[in-house]
Amino acid sequence: MIGSVLMNQTVTVADEDGSLRLDRWFKRHYPALAHGRLEKLLRTGHIRVDGKRAKAGDRIMPGQAIRVPFLNETEPTAPVTPRRISNADAAILEAAILHRDDQVIVLNKPPGLAVQGGTRSERHLDGLLDALRFGYAERPRLVHRLDKDTSGVLIIARTAAAAAFLTRAFRDKTIRKIYWALTVGRPKPTQGRISLALAKQGGPGGERVRADPDQGKNAVTYYRVIDSAGEHASWLALLPITGRTHQLRAHCAAIGTPILGDPKYGEAAAQLAGVPNARQLHLHARELAIPHPQGGILRVVAPLPPHMRQSWEFFGFSGDANEPFALLDIE
Numbered sequence: 001m002i003g004s005v006l007m008n009q010t011v012t013v014a015d016e017d018g019s020l021r022l023d024r025w026f027k028r029h030y031p032a033l034a035h036g037r038l039e040k041l042l043r044t045g046h047i048r049v050d051g052k053r054a055k056a057g058d059r060i061m062p063g064q065a066i067r068v069p070f071l072n073e074t075e076p077t078a079p080v081t082p083r084r085i086s087n088a089d090a091a092i093l094e095a096a097i098l099h100r101d102d103q104v105i106v107l108n109k110p111p112g113l114a115v116q117g118g119t120r121s122e123r124h125l126d127g128l129l130d131a132l133r134f135g136y137a138e139r140p141r142l143v144h145r146l147d148k149d150t151s152g153v154l155i156i157a158r159t160a161a162a163a164a165f166l167t168r169a170f171r172d173k174t175i176r177k178i179y180w181a182l183t184v185g186r187p188k189p190t191q192g193r194i195s196l197a198l199a200k201q202g203g204p205g206g207e208r209v210r211a212d213p214d215q216g217k218n219a220v221t222y223y224r225v226i227d228s229a230g231e232h233a234s235w236l237a238l239l240p241i242t243g244r245t246h247q248l249r250a251h252c253a254a255i256g257t258p259i260l261g262d263p264k265y266g267e268a269a270a271q272l273a274g275v276p277n278a279r280q281l282h283l284h285a286r287e288l289a290i291p292h293p294q295g296g297i298l299r300v301v302a303p304l305p306p307h308m309r310q311s312w313e314f315f316g317f318s319g320d321a322n323e324p325f326a327l328l329d330i331e
Contacts, residue, residue: 013064016139018160019167022049023056024116024126025066041069059167062160089123090131097132098153098300103162103293105132105140108302109154111280115145125154132156143167147246149261151305152179152285155298165293170243176289179238179248180304182282182311183257184272186234191224194251198244208264209246211254219244221251229315233260233272237286248283259283260311276314277307284308 017025026038035056041047042056046069049060060066092110099106107125109115114124129140141157143166157163169175197216198209210216220241228234234257238248249265252258258266260275260282272278289299304312312318 008070009068011066011068013060013062013066015062015160017060018062019059019141019143019157019163021056022047022054022058022060022066025060027117030068061164085128085131089128093125093128093131098302099298100134101294103158104166104298105156105158106288106298106300107154107156108305109146109151109285111149111151111305111307114148115142115154129156144170144243146285147249147281147283149281150179150283150285151308152302153177153288153300154285155288155290155300162293166290169291173241174291176287177240177285178287179240180284180286180308181236181238181248181252182260182308182315183234183236183252184232184260184266184270185257186228186231187223187225187236187255187257190228192222194221194223194255195219196251196254198247198250200245207245209244209250211250217244218242219247219251221248223252227315227317233275233315235312235315235317276310280307282308282311 011029013025017028020028022042023035023038026033027035038047039056042054045053046067048054048067049058050064051067093107096107096110097105098108109125116126117124126142129142132140136158138159141160141163143155143157143163146152146154155166157166196211196219197213198219199212199216201208201210222239222241224237226235226237236252236257238252240247244250246265249259249262253262253265253270258270260270260272261278261280262270262283284304285302287299287301289297292298303309
């Protein structure tokens with residue numbers, strides 16, 4: 001239990017906190033601790049996990065011991081009171097459920113809902129997960145994320161054991177994710193492989209990435225045009241092999257066909273006059289296939305959100321394409 005903090009107190013990770021990133025664990029239990037100071041404490045070794053140095057992005061597991069250094073009286077350390085969830089938010093989440101069993105819940109995440117909190121995201125999915133307990137003592141856990149404005153398949157673990165299994169599946173790349181996007185223009189060639197290293201960069205516009213073959217991390221995406229409206233717009237299926245921040249958005253822009261409604265990477269080129277909802281991001285996590293904690297493969301497909309469905313109707317796209325990568329030779 002987390003109470004007042006003394007010098008080098010050791011706190012054991014509870015079951016409900018399993019698979020959290022270390023920085024998210026501190027944000028949950030020590031909300032007044034600034035992220036910059038947390039990073040400094042980690043960098044200098046004042047915070048340790050099981051006696052070892054740790055990084056903010058490390059995943060923690062139930063039973064691990066976190067050494068918490070002395071925090072002064074201006075940094076309250078009482079546990080965060082669970083947020084009250086409105087009936088409206090609970091109804092939105094329940095309506096978004098695509099699959100539910102004893103181990104996992106799969107949502108069709110609405111666009112505009114942040115997955116985790118940030119400086120501009122007071123309302124976020126992580127803060128609403130208590131609405132998805134359905135009688136379980138354990139709180140559901142995130143095991144991956146989508147951008148705030150990206151819709152589609154998002155899997156949530158219902159137990160610590162399921163979270164550990166699914167986190168490992170994402171880390172070991174034993175999953176298959178297919179996204180649908182509406183791009184401005186038509187890629188040439190109409191199917192192929194994008195290999196472009198990406199590096200994170202800061203700035204007043206918030207988190208973003210840039211192409212950087214020297215300092216960036218390897219990022220690979222396969223794509224295929226399913227349909228197009230001449231040279232004006234294209235319906236793309238995208239298969240990311242890596243999972244870098246904003247990878248699909250940056251890759252589509254890099255080949256000259258930014259995703260519709262993405263000013264961060266496409267700027268003015270990401271707009272199409274006369275298209276409904278053209279200022280909303282047209283990127284959707286269409287399908288996820290992942291090993292299930294109880295065996296077999298769980299495959300879930302998410303319907304398009306309303307704004308993308310309207311755009312599909314506007315361009316006359318059928319919306320029923322199946323297995324768009326069947327003809328691609330993916331190593």
